Amino acid sequence: MRALCWFGKEDVRVETVPDPTILNPRDAIVKITTTAICGSDLHLYDGVIPTMEKGDILGHEFMGQIVEVGSDVKNLKTGDRVVVPFTIACGNCFFCRKGLWASCDNSNPNSWMLEKAYGYGGSALFGYSHMMGGYAGGQAEYARVPFADIGPIKVPDGLADEQVLFLSDIFPTGYQAAENAQIAQGDTVAIWGCGPVGQFAIQSAWMLGAGRVIAIDKVPERLELAATKGKAEIINSDMENVVEKLRSMTGGRGPDGCIDAVGLESTGHTPDALYDRVKMAMKLETDRPTALREVIQSCRKGGTVSIPGVYGGLLDKFPMGAAFGKGLTFKMGQTNMQNYLKPLLNRIVKGEIDPSFVITHRLGLEDAPAAYKTFRDKQDGCIKVVLKPQTATV
Numbered sequence: 001m002r003a004l005c006w007f008g009k010e011d012v013r014v015e016t017v018p019d020p021t022i023l024n025p026r027d028a029i030v031k032i033t034t035t036a037i038c039g040s041d042l043h044l045y046d047g048v049i050p051t052m053e054k055g056d057i058l059g060h061e062f063m064g065q066i067v068e069v070g071s072d073v074k075n076l077k078t079g080d081r082v083v084v085p086f087t088i089a090c091g092n093c094f095f096c097r098k099g100l101w102a103s104c105d106n107s108n109p110n111s112w113m114l115e116k117a118y119g120y121g122g123s124a125l126f127g128y129s130h131m132m133g134g135y136a137g138g139q140a141e142y143a144r145v146p147f148a149d150i151g152p153i154k155v156p157d158g159l160a161d162e163q164v165l166f167l168s169d170i171f172p173t174g175y176q177a178a179e180n181a182q183i184a185q186g187d188t189v190a191i192w193g194c195g196p197v198g199q200f201a202i203q204s205a206w207m208l209g210a211g212r213v214i215a216i217d218k219v220p221e222r223l224e225l226a227a228t229k230g231k232a233e234i235i236n237s238d239m240e241n242v243v244e245k246l247r248s249m250t251g252g253r254g255p256d257g258c259i260d261a262v263g264l265e266s267t268g269h270t271p272d273a274l275y276d277r278v279k280m281a282m283k284l285e286t287d288r289p290t291a292l293r294e295v296i297q298s299c300r301k302g303g304t305v306s307i308p309g310v311y312g313g314l315l316d317k318f319p320m321g322a323a324f325g326k327g328l329t330f331k332m333g334q335t336n337m338q339n340y341l342k343p344l345l346n347r348i349v350k351g352e353i354d355p356s357f358v359i360t361h362r363l364g365l366e367d368a369p370a371a372y373k374t375f376r377d378k379q380d381g382c383i384k385v386v387l388k389p390q391t392a393t394v
């Protein structure tokens with residue numbers, strides 16, 4: 001089959017690789033009809049996530065048709081149309097039973113790598129390095145889905161792929177981010193990053209009762225989408241001092257909930273952003289937390305900081321004094337996907353939201369290498385790329 005493989009920093013290629021096969025009775029094989037490139041894939045493309053190996057198949061946002069199931073998968077059959085969540089979870093361990101699917105103790109055969117690097121083990125993800133399990137991803141014609149009796153959700157035929165695909169990651173991720181912001185009715189919620197995750201955090205903040213949503217980015221078309229589709233007030237971080245602007249917009253108090261939908265590759269013009277860029281280039285710092293510092297500085301006393309943006313290591317100049325002094329609550333982490341699949345599918349079925357609004361680029365799998373660059377560099381108005389692996393070009 002054809003698959004998008006990682007070969008190094010800014011080097012991804014579509015290669016012919018062996019078809020996946022059932023290796024375990026709880027596996028299924030999915031013929032992928034639609035897949036997408038995520039902001040998290042850009043961290044791999046930029047070479048900032050360790051334990052990648054040449055030839056690794058990328059992609060963790062995918063859906064398609066079941067073509068084979070293992071003998072222990074009783075809830076799916078050949079021909080079923082499914083969306084596959086990006087976290088792989090067993091469904092039976094201590095953490096899965098608590099709904100902490102992204103902390104599953106059984107899905108990651110390379111958990112020892114995480115333990116060595118971070119001091120704890122963690123669940124596996126599709127197409128996201130060997131320390132995250134080394135599973136092949138879904139920017140491919142087919143994928144093997146482990147624990148297929150727990151992850152994939154069947155989707156109704158009446159809904160197009162593009163309406164349900166983002167149940168695989170960014171819609172639940174934006175929703176969990178809003179939930180983690182502990183929004184009370186009428187709260188003001190500020191969201192850094194108007195990429196796909198930020199856009200779904202905006203939508204979800206309204207669903208959870210926000211009274212005001214303020215979105216921050218510097219990419220004009222992303223701010224525009226936040227304002228039009230997201231009905232958010234917007235701040236262009238290239239034009240304004242974000243912390244001061246938020247203070248003035250909230251009567252000097254700061255937003256009640258602040259969401260960092262940017263993560264470790266944050267950019268900016270402030271002195272601390274320059275400091276991070278230099279230190280990261282010298283490999284003296286693993287992450288650039290520019291947005292996160294602003295989040296902490298901006299959030300009101302007693303407010304909540306929610307962090308869906310991915311962080312990978314040790315952060316410099318983290319304003320812990322301000323966080324402590326203000327009594328902030330922090331909530332963060334990979335999305336516990338399985339908690340959100342059914343409720344969010346129901347919202348789509350009821351017509352409360354059509355997640356396809358973020359899509360700007362529809363391409364074939366062979367176009368993926370160029371699409372990574374376009375998405376990373378925010379060229380051509382790119383906000384979200386979907387790929388159709390069953391057609392050479394679209």
Ligand SMILES: NC(=O)c1ccc[n+]([C@@H]2O[C@H](COP(=O)([O-])OP(=O)(O)OC[C@H]3O[C@@H](n4cnc5c(N)ncnc54)[C@H](O)[C@@H]3O)[C@@H](O)[C@H]2O)c1
Nearest residue numbers: 039040193195196197217262263266267308309310334335
């Ligand atoms: N927690 C999870 O399970 C999970 C799931 C999916 C994605 N993510 C992470 O969420 C983050 C966002 O994903 P995405 O797909 O939207 O990525 P993206 O790269 O498309 O969007 C990030 C946005 O942040 C903006 N930005 C950069 N620096 C900023 C700053 N200082 N202030 C405000 N905005 C700034 C960029 O211009 C960009 O629009 C990534 O870190 C991704 O890895 C986490």
Ligand SMILES: [Zn+2]
Nearest residue numbers: 038039040169
């Ligand atoms: Zn993702």
Ligand SMILES: [Zn+2]
Nearest residue numbers: 090093096104
């Ligand atoms: Zn588990």
